[in-house]
Structure formats: C-alpha cells, structure tokens
Amino acid sequence: MSTLVEDLRTARRRFSVEFSPAHDEETAARQWRSVQRLRELGPLFASVTYGAGGGDREGTVELASRIAREGGVRPLAHLTAVGQSTQQLRGVLRELAAGGVRDVLALRGDPDGDPDAPWEPHPQGLQHADQLVRLAREEGAESVGVAAFPLGHPESPDLDTDLRHLLGKLAAGAGFAIAQLTYDVEDFLRLRDRLAAVGCEAPLVPGLLPVTSPKVLEVTRRLTHGHEPSWLNRRLQPLLDDRGAFREEGVRLAAEDGRRLLAEGVQVLHLYSLNASSNVVRLVEELGLAAPAAQRPAAG
Template sequence: MHSPEPVFSLEFFPARDEASSERMLQAATALNELSPRYVSVTFGAGGSTRAGTLAAVQALRAQGYDAAPHLSCIGATRAELRDLLAQYRELGVRRVVALRGDMPSGMGPMGDLRYASELVSFIRAETGDWFHIEVAAYPESHPQARSPDEDLKHFVEKMQAGANSAITQYFFNADAYFDFADRALARGITQPIVPGIMPITNYSQLARFSEMCGTEIPRWIRLRLASFGDDRASIRAFGHDVVAGLCQTLLDGGAPGLHFYTMNQSEPTLGLWRELDI
C-alpha cells in the first residue's frame, strides 16, 4: 500500500455526550471537502471509549470517510480484541491504528498483551492481510523510554511484527523527525513514517498535552505564545505560521505525508491544508 504521492489524513476523538458528538460531526462535515486518504479515531485509556470509538467510526463512514479505529491492548483480553476486530471487519473497515495504550489511574490487570508489537502480531495472526496496520512513532522518544536507542528498538519491533506504516506523535522540531526516520531506515525500516501535526490554537492546552506526551515546545515558541496572554486570535495566527512552516519543511524534506490532529475542530486544519495547497 505504498504510494508515491504523500498521504494526508486526519484524526478525531470519540464524543462523550450528544453536544460533543454534534461538534465532531460538524467538524467532519467541514473537513470532508479535503478528501483525506483516511481518518483515525482515538481510543481512551484502557479502552475507556471503546463503544464511542466504534460509534464514531460508523458515523464517519456514513459521511464517506475511510475510518481507522485505534485499538489498544492495555486492559483487553485476546477474546475482546478478537471480537472487536470481527466487528470492524464486518463493517468493512480495512485500516486500524494499533497501540499499546495508556494505563488509566486505578486500573487493575494489564490485559493479555503488553506491547504494541504483540498487538500487531495478534492482528496479523487473526486477520491476515485484511487490515492496513498503523502504529505510533516518537521522534523525540516515548516519555517512558529509558533511552532513544531503546525507543527505536521497540519501534522496529512493531514494524517488523507486520505494521504497514507509522504515525508520529506531534512535534515542533523537524530535525527530530528526520533524525528518527534516518535511524529507522538504518535499521531496515522502509515503511512510511508519517509526521503527526498538531495545530496550535490554545497555549495552556498545548502545554498540558505536551507535558503528558513528552513533546518539546521550543523555547522561542513557548515565549511567543505566553506573551499573547489571552489574545486567542494572536495565538492562532502565530501558531498557524509556525505549524505551516513546519509542514512545508517536512514535505520539502521528503516526508511521506501529514496526519493532522484536528481536536474535533475544522478551521485550524482547513487553514493549514489551504496554506500548503495540498
């Protein structure tokens, strides 16, 4: 499923109530004009949004999207994963995002599978080549990795287990992405590693997310964003310029596409997409 043309895709998260579901669908409707290759739908810690992910996938498919659900092995048994894969296969879903997943606080058993590489192997054993499997990559290293080399080792294991391609955690340093991609290639990984792109719209939210996932916000960007205070228009305008420049650098450097974390909003991604003339 390699393509000589860059692959552009979007991510949504499942709604927790009727109002947020309506907002997600409104954003999805607005973004449909972009004709992305596919959209992914996230999965809560420990599978806490499993039903919501399935419902969102069905709703997005009804809008004409090729929707790829996230699957997490944390807290799930093989039987539960087998049943979920069967449900998605019956719906005609052909792409999934296989993740270890986050452990929610107070959770008990880890589940039958501990690592994303085991989940990829399980999906292949159960379904053969039915699914195009995406996995996660961390250009700045997974926050729980003991070293960049250990993080790369785990990434290589996922790809060798049968993954077709990877989506990165978002980042703001293009050099980190290119360095990671070069090191993966040196280890024999030739599958596409697509950069994940986070539009900047809210500084406090971005700082909180970045602290949790280990993404570095360069000092000059942090200082500029902080200087705008509550001026949301200025934050969005500056953020747009920063992220648009990052995207162009990545594409000019040979990145195989871009995966936009929409946060269930349409305008920031629409603005970047049009700026880049995708």
C-alpha cells in the same frame, strides 16, 4: 481498491486527520459536520482515537464505522491493549470489521487515568504493541499502523533501544507508523534518518497539532513530556492574554512546520483536528494538501 499502506507509499502532498469519539450529542453533531467538510478535501484517512482502558471503545467503533459507511473517507481505528483481555480485543476487532473498518492503529497505550504510572498488562491481555499488531492481523485487519517516538518512548533507556522496538512492531506485521507529536521538526527528521539507516522503508507520518490556546499548549506539553524548544515559549508567551492572536500564532507555527516537512520530502501530514475542521482546512489550503479533484469523493 488499494490498501492504506499502498496509498501512503504513493501519496504526494496529502493529509490525514484525527478525531476523538464525542461524549454528547452537540459535540457529535459538530464533529460530524467537520467530517463532512474535510471529506471534500480528500484526506487519505481519518483516524479515531481510543480511550485509556478502552474507555471510548463503543464510541470508537461507532464513529469509525459511521465514517466507513457514510463519511466517504477511509477510517483508521485506534486500539489499545490497556485494561482489556485478548478475548475482549478480538471482540473489538471483529466489531470494527463488521462495521467496514479495515485498518487499525495498534497501540500499547498508557495506564488509565495516569500516563506516567507504571505499565501493568491485563492478566489475560497483552504486554507489548507488537503482540497487538499480530492479533490485529490474525483477525483480518488489512493494514496495521503503530506509533513511533521521535524523542524515544519514555520507558526506553535510549534511542537505539527505542528503534529496535519500533522495528519489532513493523516486523510483526505493521505496515506504517505515525510519529508522536513533537514541537521540533528536527526530531522527526532524525527518526526518519535512523529508520533509513537500517534500511526500513515503511511509511512514517508526522503529526501536526496547531497550538491554538493555552489549554492546547498544556495538553501538548503532557504529550511530549515537557520537551519543547525555547523559541516556542518566546513566540506564544506574550500572547497568553490575547486569545485571537494566540490562535493565529499557533496556526502559523503549524504551517511553518508543515512547510519544512514538505520541503524535506515528507508527503503526508497527519493533522489533529480536536473535533473541529477550521484549523485543519486552513492548514490544508495553505500547504496545498488537498487531493486532486479526480481523487475526491463525490458530494453527498
């Protein structure tokens, strides 16, 4: 079987999808129906998020392992260094491996409860994401991904410094990067150009999140630290009181970004599901991202 990095290098017009561990039985059941629906479209992988301070550790291991066992999709488990010792992180990596999860997204992570609080490592933990990459490789992870920041990490003084940090994570053993959410396709393309200018050929995957409600808009504002183009508000602000129209416009915006990225030669789009399948299915169908029939898992 090919590795995730190999699949990312050879993919043509494909998608990946992200889920978060569910916190109640009803959400978990709905989420699993989404996993089953999306597997029919042949995603390259399904990533599973990891709560700040390891808050969703058990849920991450459980969901990623179930996807590996029953989902018919390659799972990519997030792992953060926040609030955990090196020994605890080794334990999580071993649990994931025992569950059949071969691939990890290594993230330093944000402080528990306040993403803007000063970063403080665990006394027996790790300081930087490149250390977590090395740890994951030591524990046998087949492919390790990292985060990339089109606008630069909030703690980086400038984009050149941020690029050096990204290159350091790749040099530590990461094979690909998933770009943090940005509203503007140009931000992603400029990051891709910066990597190409220094000869880096590691796969770089952009993320797309349909802004389908005012609540989702607020979440994305926090994720992008308030960086949003003026045209976004011009298109969404008039629709705040019309839930259906707001959702339609949000999906339309994501599809426009997806078409632009594909036109610029991007081959894989990472779609944030919010634990539901409908918006992802629509984008996959509109953008032509489903796997060829021969590469899709058998029904069951």
